[in-house]
Amino acid sequence: MCGIIGITSNKSVSAAIINSLRKLEYRGYDSAGIATLSNNEIFELKAEGRVDNLEKNLSISNMKGNVGIGHVRWATHGIPNNINAHPHSSDTVSVVHNGIIENSTILKKFLVSKGHNFKSQTDTEVIVHLLTEYLKTDELIVAITKTLKQLHGSFALGIIFKKQPDLLVGARRGSPLAVGYGPNENYLGSDSYALKSMTNKITYLDDGEFCLLKKDQVEFFNAYGKKINKKVLELSSNEAIYDKGDFKHFMAKEIEEQPITLKNGIREYVDNINNDINIYNFPWQISEISSIMLIGCGTAYHACLMAKYWFENLTSLDITVDIASEFRYRKNKFKPSTLYVFVSQSGETADTYAALDLCNKNNAKTCAIVNVIESSIARDSNFVLPIHCGPEIGVASTKAFLGQMLILYMMGLKLGFMNKDINKIDYVNKIKDLKKLPELISQTLLTDDKIQTVTATFNKAKGSMFLGRGFSYPIALEGALKLKELSYIHAEGYPAGEMKHGPLALIENGMPVVVLAPRDDYYKKTISNMQEVIARGAKVLLITNKSKDEVFSENIWETIEVETSNNDLLPFLLTIPLQKLAYYSALKKGYDIDKPRNLAKSVTVE
Numbered sequence: 276m277c278g279i280i281g282i283t284s285n286k287s288v289s290a291a292i293i294n295s296l297r298k299l300e301y302r303g304y305d306s307a308g309i310a311t312l313s314n315n316e317i318f319e320l321k322a323e324g325r326v327d328n329l330e331k332n333l334s335i336s337n338m339k340g341n342v343g344i345g346h347v348r349w350a351t352h353g354i355p356n357n358i359n360a361h362p363h364s365s366d367t368v369s370v371v372h373n374g375i376i377e378n379s380t381i382l383k384k385f386l387v388s389k390g391h392n393f394k395s396q397t398d399t400e401v402i403v404h405l406l407t408e409y410l411k412t413d414e415l416i417v418a419i420t421k422t423l424k425q426l427h428g429s430f431a432l433g434i435i436f437k438k439q440p441d442l443l444v445g446a447r448r449g450s451p452l453a454v455g456y457g458p459n460e461n462y463l464g465s466d467s468y469a470l471k472s473m474t475n476k477i478t479y480l481d482d483g484e485f486c487l488l489k490k491d492q493v494e495f496f497n498a499y500g501k502k503i504n505k506k507v508l509e510l511s512s513n514e515a516i517y518d519k520g521d522f523k524h525f526m527a528k529e530i531e532e533q534p535i536t537l538k539n540g541i542r543e544y545v546d547n548i549n550n551d552i553n554i555y556n557f558p559w560q561i562s563e564i565s566s567i568m569l570i571g572c573g574t575a576y577h578a579c580l581m582a583k584y585w586f587e588n589l590t591s592l593d594i595t596v597d598i599a600s601e602f603r604y605r606k607n608k609f610k611p612s613t614l615y616v617f618v619s620q621s622g623e624t625a626d627t628y629a630a631l632d633l634c635n636k637n638n639a640k641t642c643a644i645v646n647v648i649e650s651s652i653a654r655d656s657n658f659v660l661p662i663h664c665g666p667e668i669g670v671a672s673t674k675a676f677l678g679q680m681l682i683l684y685m686m687g688l689k690l691g692f693m694n695k696d697i698n699k700i701d702y703v704n705k706i707k708d709l710k711k712l713p714e715l716i717s718q719t720l721l722t723d724d725k726i727q728t729v730t731a732t733f734n735k736a737k738g739s740m741f742l743g744r745g746f747s748y749p750i751a752l753e754g755a756l757k758l759k760e761l762s763y764i765h766a767e768g769y770p771a772g773e774m775k776h777g778p779l780a781l782i783e784n785g786m787p788v789v790v791l792a793p794r795d796d797y798y799k800k801t802i803s804n805m806q807e808v809i810a811r812g813a814k815v816l817l818i819t820n821k822s823k824d825e826v827f828s829e830n831i832w833e834t835i836e837v838e839t840s841n842n843d844l845l846p847f848l849l850t851i852p853l854q855k856l857a858y859y860s861a862l863k864k865g866y867d868i869d870k871p872r873n874l875a876k877s878v879t880v881e
């Protein structure tokens with residue numbers, strides 16, 4: 276959350292900073308700002324709302340300076356307005372910050388007692404004044420180390436100094452930060468995505484480290500101010516995949532890309548000659564693992580929950596699932612025979628990272644399923660299974676969800692086979708079925724018209740429900756999450772069997788209820804639950820799979836049929852109409868689909 280960019284160059288930097296801020300907007304879009312340094316003066320411009328608003332300010336084109344920092348904000352301390360927007364500056368330094376300073380109130384008291392005046396409601400401003408205070412007496416490196424030592428919480432920082440003409444400083448604890456190398460210029464960015472248009476040579480800062488960048492020099496330091504060496508990584512770069520193409524929104528593009536991304540995922544892991552799944556270099560013997568714990572947040576958590584159903588069917592291992600923000604504060608009993616699996620599109624989610632860190636500190640076996648392979652979660656796990664679905668820009672996760680489910684399903688299949696829980700024939704048949712999945716997704720993507728017509732009812736409703744049993748239950752949760760985050764309609768996902776235990780009281784005449792009832796082992800039970808909500812006035816949108824058998828139920832409002840596959844794979848197909856329902860519903864309401872209110876793509880604060 277929040278995006279940071281910094282550039283030190285032999286030419287003016289403001290246009291390049293604005294350009295990079297646009298790429299970073301998916302991380303936060305409450306407000307934006309930029310500060311540059313020229314002739315020992317710091318120039319600062321900020322605007323509430325999008326980068327567009329910042330760029331409308333005419334003085335931006337006249338902003339001089341060969342060194343500068345920029346920021347897009349996702350508010351934590353203080354409302355999103357001009358004053359609270361970053362950068363925050365004193366007459367000595369200017370700072371952009373991603374993260375939360377937990378002891379800012381105490382630090383502020385101390386600084387006010389020293390005569391410092393605060394302008395904003397942000398926690399960030401204490402960093403500005405601490406640095407200003409220490410720089411009165413200390414030389415630069417000492418002032419930086421002293422400041423960082425005082426801060427509790429998480430941060431990625433970009434800093435420029437009035438008296439240091441071409442210097443840009445970066446620091447990291449908890450929130451990601453990367454350094455990029457260019458010709459006669461160097462960069463700082465809160466992720467490689469922002470830097471990719473300028474360079475593919477990158478170094479990631481680790482927790483506690485800071486760096487000093489000049490246009491032709493990069494130096495790294497540890498938390499004690501001692502110089503260290505760091506590796507330069509080369510990133511693959513393909514700018515075209517960051518483009519919306521002919522689509523109106525990234526989300527629409529990402530939904531339609533799903534057959535291709537699944538094909539890529541299958542190609543990466545399935546050995547076509549031997550009909551086998553390669554989970555490359557799996558570092559343990561299967562006999563060393565007796566249980567698996569799956570951990571994630573939001574949509575990634577739903578993928579974990581889905582995996583629990585698959586893993587329990589495919590393996591004899593004990594499977595548990597947890598939300599990362601709960602797991603990290605639980606009194607966990609770490610066992611050497613448990614494999615902890617962390618699922619995250621960005622690989623930077625603060626809670627998921629903290630859960631991983633806790634496991635690492637307890638010497639647990641850890642595995643990351645991530646989309647961004649250079650991410651913190653990937654780097655700090657024992658073992659990584661990349662999703663291979665390309666950058667996901669829309670804030671609401673779509674193709675990454677299917678990608679996460681794909682990897683988890685293949686992992687469950689492979690572990691089940693390695694553990695002799697499923698036989699060779701079943702294993703090979705399931706792999707053969709899996710290879711047909713991208714085509715089935717393509718076919719299911721064609722069911723568009725009906726979804727567009729039902730959205731009007733959802734958009735008028737006070738609230739809605741999504742019901743499913745067994746394999747369909749995690750998908751019901753995901754469908755409800757997509758609808759609420761994009762179209763701001765109250766939506767609850769429930770196990771269909773739970774309705775009688777309370778939620779049935781919410782059903783009233785005309786309430787739209789999505790029932791996921793594919794023809795699997797739970798079908799008849801779910802249909803009974805569906806009849807109970809219809810009897811109480813619900814307008815049921817039934818989502819099932821194609822079959823020669825009719826659905827025996829009266830008064831179903833609308834039915835959508837997805838393609839048919841083996842039962843394991845139906846969750847992938849059921850997800851498609853739910854993604855589209857959320858998309859079209861938000862489209863009709865005219866909402867900002869790729870950047871829903873109050874949200875951000877990469878949740879790097881707790």
Ligand code: F6R
Pocket residue numbers: 572573574575576618619620621622623624627670671672673756757760876877878
């Ligand atoms: C919802 C959504 C979020 C993310 C969650 C975890 O559409 O995208 O719920 O799934 O913030 O993010 P990652 O997967 O990056 O850890």
